[in-house]
Amino acid sequence: MSMARRVVMREVGEPEVMHLEGVELEAPGEHEVRVRQTAIGFNYIDVYQRQGKYPLPLPSGLGHEAAGVVEAVGSAVSGFAPGDRVAYMNAGIGAYADVRNVAADRLVPVPGGLSDEQAAAVLFKGLTAQYLLRRTHRVQAGQTVLVHAAAGGVGQILCRWAKALGATVLATAGSPAKCELARRAGADVAVDYSRPDWVRRLLEANGHRKADVVYDSVGRDTFEHSLDCAAPFGLVVLYGAASGPVPPFDTELLNRKGCLYLTRPSVFPHNANPATLRANAAELFEAIARGWVQAEVSQRFALDEVVAMHRAAQSRATQGAVVLVP
Ligand SMILES: NC(=O)c1ccc[n+]([C@@H]2O[C@H](COP(=O)([O-])OP(=O)(O)OC[C@H]3O[C@@H](n4cnc5c(N)ncnc54)[C@H](OP(=O)(O)O)[C@@H]3O)[C@@H](O)[C@H]2O)c1
Structure with missing residues (x-):
């Protein structure tokens, strides 16, 4: 058992419904990987979900996307090892956290040319x-x-x-x-x-x-x-x-x-199947390598500034990609 910090909301509403809490994190399940997250991607869907426009069962975490380093792997996981750099965008709600267990088949390796922040900004x-x-x-x-x-x-x-x-x-x-x-x-x-x-x-x-x-x-x-x-x-x-x-x-x-x-x-349905997710990610990473897509971070917020980040986004004060840094 280790400790994680994650954003939790118990009701929907204004950004202040989000709270950063310490929770116990179990060892990864047999098909899971524990990811120490170094960058979390903000997406506008996070606002709709916090506002209740796309309802979530409460209490709930928030966030769909992050990148980081593998810390531990479950007994049935192959293809990932501690130290690997990985990212995900469709592994269930709860990406606003510093460490998290994620199903291994939802992960993609981060290519060498991309930083963790760029991966979380672009996936x-x-x-x-x-x-x-x-x-x-x-x-x-x-x-x-x-x-x-x-x-x-x-x-x-x-x-x-x-x-x-x-x-x-x-x-x-x-x-x-x-x-x-x-x-x-x-x-x-x-x-x-x-x-x-x-x-x-x-x-x-x-x-x-x-x-x-x-x-x-x-x-x-x-x-x-x-x-x-x-x-x-x-x-x-x-x-x-x-x-x-x-x-x-x-x-x-x-x-x-x-x-x-x-x-x-x-x-989400376009990336539900693990093989399709990997193929789509490969096409995206190829487009980045060709210069057709730029993986740029426009604004960074610390994890404990999550309320300010949501305020900025819903008041149209953001541009480009925004990341949370745990
Ligand atoms: N269906 C999908 O698969 C899918 C996947 C990803 C994202 N999306 C959608 O794509 C959009 C872009 O996502 P993103 O994460 O990249 O966000 P974003 O474009 O960086 O932020 C949303 C932008 O919407 C514009 N906007 C227009 N009217 C607005 C209003 N009343 N309140 C707030 N913003 C308003 C603002 O730009 P201006 O100030 O220039 O108007 C704002 O910056 C979002 O609507 C998101 O839900 C859909």
């Missing part, structure tokens, strides 16, 4: 971009792609990777400074969607050509505009709800806006 968000760009819609050279919240963690990765695939990248973000970040991440056009009339300005800047695929993680505030930005027979991918869920709507709208397709996917 969840990069695997999200991987399925969005390669599976939900296979982006081809010459296509036009629209990315909302393009200065965010997933947003910047989508811009850079879509650009590397040969797409024209249109982007939106919530301020001029964030639009500049989106441009630096590869966007050909970036407009501030906090200002009115952004759809007209965006399409004008692209010669009135609409997008073959729209990646919308903002939800309520952008959804109808996303339909206006999609080309006839185009695909709208609703993959988040940072501004709130999209209210029920008449599906006839998809017809009126140009026989559009709509999907609402998630990263």
